[in-house]
Amino acid sequence: MPKFDITLTGYVGSETFYPDDVRRVSEETEEPLAIHICSPGGSLADGFEIHNIIRDHEAGASVHYSGLCASAATIAGLGARKITMDPAGFYMIHKASMQFLQWANLNADDCRSLAESLSSQAEELDKFDAAIARLYAARCKRPVAEMLQQMRTGNWLSAQEALEWGFVDEITEKPEGIAVKVEDSVSLDALRELHAFGCSLPPVAVAAKAGELPLGTLSDQAALLQNIKDLLNNSTMNTNEQNPQTAPEAVPATSEQTAQNEAPEAGHNTETPGNKTDAELLAEAQARIEALEAENAELKKKPGAKTQNVVNQQAPQTPTNAAAKYVAVAGRARDLFNKFK
Numbered sequence: 229m230p231k232f233d234i235t236l237t238g239y240v241g242s243e244t245f246y247p248d249d250v251r252r253v254s255e256e257t258e259e260p261l262a263i264h265i266c267s268p269g270g271s272l273a274d275g276f277e278i279h280n281i282i283r284d285h286e287a288g289a290s291v292h293y294s295g296l297c298a299s300a301a302t303i304a305g306l307g308a309r310k311i312t313m314d315p316a317g318f319y320m321i322h323k324a325s326m327q328f329l330q331w332a333n334l335n336a337d338d339c340r341s342l343a344e345s346l347s348s349q350a351e352e353l354d355k356f357d358a359a360i361a362r363l364y365a366a367r368c369k370r371p372v373a374e375m376l377q378q379m380r381t382g383n384w385l386s387a388q389e390a391l392e393w394g395f396v397d398e399i400t401e402k403p404e405g406i407a408v409k410v411e412d413s414v415s416l417d418a419l420r421e422l423h424a425f426g427c428s429l430p431p432v433a434v435a436a437k438a439g440e441l442p443l444g445t446l447s448d449q450a451a452l453l454q455n456i457k458d459l460l461n462n463s464t465m466n467t468n469e470q471n472p473q474t475a476p477e478a479v480p481a482t483s484e485q486t487a488q489n490e491a492p493e494a495g496h497n498t499e500t501p502g503n504k505t506d507a508e509l510l511a512e513a514q515a516r517i518e519a520l521e522a523e524n525a526e527l528k529k530k531p532g533a534k535t536q537n538v539v540n541q542q543a544p545q546t547p548t549n550a551a552a553k554y555v556a557v558a559g560r561a562r563d564l565f566n567k568f569k
Contacts, residue, residue, distance in 0.1 A: 232264040232292070233257055240270025240278070240300040247277040254285045261289035262403070263308065269299020272324060272356065279363075282307030292403040293317050293396065298384075302395070306363050311396045312403040319390040321364060321375075322382035324356040368394030513558045 234253045238244040245267055254261060263282065269275075282289045282304065291308035298320035305311055313319065326349065334342065357379060364375040370393075378393075387399045 232262045234261070235264040235266075236278075236301075236304070237266045238270075240267055240304060241274035242270065245270065245274070245278075245301070245304075247274055247281060250278050250281045254281055257285075258287060260287045261285055263289055263291045263305075265291055265293050265297055265301055265305050266295040267298070267301035268296050269301050272300050272303070275300030275303040278304035279307040290403065293319065296320075298322075303360060303363065306367055310398075312398045312400050313387045313390060313396040314401060315387050315399050317387050317390075319385045319387070319395055320382065321360075321379050321395075323376075323379045324353050324360065326353065364395070370394065510558060510562055517559075 234250060236245040236250070250263075261282065282291070284307075288309040289307065290310040290312070291305040292312045292314070293305065294314040294317050296318050297305070297313075298318075299322060302319065302321055328346075332338075357376060358372070361372045361375040361379060364370075364379075365372045368375065385393065385395070387396070390396050391399055
């Protein structure tokens, strides 16, 4: 059975389905909450309070329904970012109600007074119904009037029907945590370049929509950030790479020259890029960018040479050597790391 941070059962507002317990778990847990709900309903006030606690949990929460889930229990679960349901579960929503017991003999005046009181209470219940219907409509992406009609009907929905309505995201016996998705196309390009540059990415699921790249659970996200950090720490760049068409032929070095080349100079820092911090690597990359920009500014001051070639200044510039490629990818890695941290 999946592991849950808290299980809420029975009457909403009772000791087994109490707001203070949910609040305590939320305050003690920095990770996304996993909540199991099995309840036929209960107190509307407690349902609203639990809904807000779940909704406001900073890392988000997932809710899994099993058995019967109805009334105020469904309102509590609406605070989750992801809702799953057991295949054998049932779901039901209805209009708000109140207890009404009148044990007395009434004369005409008493009857009129009771009628006025009930009319006023009916108006209050209409306000509750409107607020509840808006929550359901936001979840199901349906008109409020359609949700009110379903609340009037108040029939039980199977798991498949609840899925079709939009009350749940998935029918499963083994619920999983909240998935993290990257929808920004720039971030997607950066991820692809990181992968091409040697950064291993965590396993990903099939994208739900075009342009999305699910990154799995938050543990996968942490692994991705660590891989980005490792890339910045361990990547090496060959700043001496030359154009193959203009590169001079290699001349064998003498044994004396080889010894001189291998011996480090006095006071020379032999630290490798793999031992440098992220800040040092990014500082080097930034310095290289600034140097290239300064060189470009100087070139712009000089008269241009005549040419018959057509230059498309709008076309994106592709890095031509390893150093430039490193600078470009390091910049994208830094931006992506800042996006997720």
